[in-house]
Amino acid sequence: MTGTNGMNGTTSTNGTTTAAKSLAELYPRAQDGTPLRGDLADGETLLGMTLTSTRREVLLRETDREAPEPPENGPGRADLRIEPAAPRPQKPTAPAGAADAGSGHGPGPCSGPGPEGIFGPAEELAPGIGDAVDRCLDETGAEGAFVRLLMKRLPARDHACWLIGGAVRDLVDLGPEARPNDLDFAGTLPPVELLQEIGDRYVDEGLGDYRPGISPASLVVHLSRPGQGGPRILEYKALAVTDFHFSAYGGSLADDVASRDLTVNSLYYDHGKSILADPTGEGLAHLKARPRVLASHNTERAPGRRAGVLIRFLKFAVRYPDADTTRLREWAADLPADLPDRLTDQDWRALRYSWRAAVPDPARPRAEEVAGLLGPAAVALVNRLTEEERG
Helix, strand or coil: CECCCCCCCCECCCCCECCCCCHHHHCCCCCCCCCCCCCEECCEECCEEEECCCCCEEEECHHHCCCCCCCCCCCCHHHCCEECCCCCCCCCCCCCCCCCCCCCCCCCCCCCCCCCCEEEEHHHHCCCHHHHHHHHHHCCCHHHHHHHHHHHHHHHCCCCEEEECHHHHHHHHHCCCCCCCCCEEEECCCHHHHHHHHHHHCCCCCCCCCEEEECCCCCCEEEECCCCCCCEEEEEEECEECCCCCCEECCCHHHHHHHCCCHHHCCEEECCCCEEEECCCCHHHHHHCCCCECCCCCCCCCHHHHHHHHHHHHHHHHHCCCCECHHHHHHHCCCCCCHHHHCCHHHHHHHHHHHHHHCCHHHHHHHHHHHHHHCHHHHHHHHHHHHHHHC
């Protein structure tokens, strides 16, 4: 396991030596013109990108920070001159003579002014994770073959792709015998471009009855099995930024963890490179601690997203009843007590679904107990949800 010093003498699944590399070197910036947070757009700092109601990508700058929704008439890439941010100084721990990952082209998705967290060979940090993911894909036939294809296509297009969330958490925590229920991905390819990639290939791969789409609120790209409400075989979210009151992307790994619920769910596994990254520097330790530690780096601003994170807190406090929730209480202390009153009808629809799925009836007493520990906002939210169910 290593921190900002990179890895020592490790080899990826394709045989590429990754000795003493930083994450920034392992994941250089894509050379296809995709903007990144920190670039200059007509001289102004780019804070990210988002999609309008018509799925048009628009660039976001400081003037958009307080906007309640994506700017429908905002500029696209072709409307402004995009200049990559200046390369950051080479880390002193990099090997002599090594160039910055984005030298001449600006920093990449793993560059940043702060620590990189922890990263290293996946098989050392989570023995058997590679074979377990392969088995999961093999067992699902054409679905798994299609997911595997996408996992290869993104690097072929010069973009990074990581498995993220519950699948990685359980494989690290429980070992290769874990059976992930779903596959969630994060990456640097913008959502509309991934949707096009899926659209170009899913019929030819025998999934013609499946339904690709983008969730407007979250910008999550998904491919669902046939039928109304069919389960999703994959979800993908471009690396997020959290400066806005709506979903946006174009960030780094360090930006993306601020959109995740818990540190234990913020582990990024690159199957092709066999790299496991923990950008918070805490997720692996929190997961392996006994009792486990539940903590969050989430800084999302939208009330609906913050309420959704609270529900996720309750879910995992129920799953790990002896977990240390001190950090969750600290996070929730900053929430307004009237949080439920700030939620839209769309927020409530999503929260009702999450509440039913995350906290089944037998777990409600424990969830209500934890809500009391988290403070007034959590109590008000749970009271409203339970009253609606009873009414």
